[in-house]
Amino acid sequence: MTIDHLVYATPHLDTTVAVLRDQGIPLTAGGPHVGRGTRNFLAGLGGDTYLEVIGPDPEQPDPAEPRSFGIDELTGPRLVTWAARVSGFPDPELLGPIPMSRRRPDGVLLEWELAFPPGGDGLVPFLIDWHDSPHPAETLEHSVRLVSFRCVHPSPEVIAREVGALGQSLRIDRGDRPGLEAELTTRTGSVILR
Template structure:
């Protein structure tokens, strides 16, 4: 499994996107709306088949019946909340992880339309509460978001801190994640990513 995307959640999508675009001097791409969840997103490539998703409330949707994903309803500022690892057979990946002592949760079917009207469908497991262990995503036959010509920045650093880093390493090993995630001890679970272009750099935490 490798990095599919980072999730940067915000209480105000337009404001956060404007700040990132100014900092990096890059134009982000409209991803689409998530019907029933009350959210929409913007995307930025990170090189290869990896990207950054900025997700926030969609004021043009009716309020959802339940909470928005990634704790968006309780955020007071933008946060790097979690990340996704790409798999090609999510049911087999979940079964292997459970055999190794880690339960990623049951895969769920998801979909959204792009601004051009293309339907994207994928399956994913629920995001972990800590956020340091990735949720799994399987795009199946759907065209991957990075294949749509996203503007790209460089992901120069991806780090994590946790009170029990060995426990996180065990979970990552159970998922068979292959990623150079720098994992250190810290009192509060934290993810940090550093993005760079020729015109600027930005740290997301």
């Protein structure tokens, strides 16, 4: 499994960032996604993996299309999906690639491409290729560690097959409600994101 980042989406970005910081997660401003109506904050999770907390950007006008990751429909923060890092996109049918970019607060431009599996339930990762762009984890503090990451689904074999078709793997447990769960350790204790 090559986790690039976990996506924790929220309808109230500043509030969610404050709560996570109180739990010991040192989030750094990532920057706005211009034209998409969102901005993010990031925390390193060790190595080249990071947590992205994303929500509406009050400094941008509402976008013409719904915000990514179902943000406009959320009533609270939720671990909505994950990204697997690739170098080039594999053969399975994917939506994309979609070119993206954002400028870090220090002025460095990050550019990447995304490709999404059909269905888009978030349990199967989307793919990200950073090409020659600096990776966001390079400049993040890494005092938080990703201890475990898993998926719960009523039909784990279906999700395992879809994840495997992308060349990835994931712990998938059988459960009534589909969802993702990540356990993080911070300097002050353990945090579970769902």
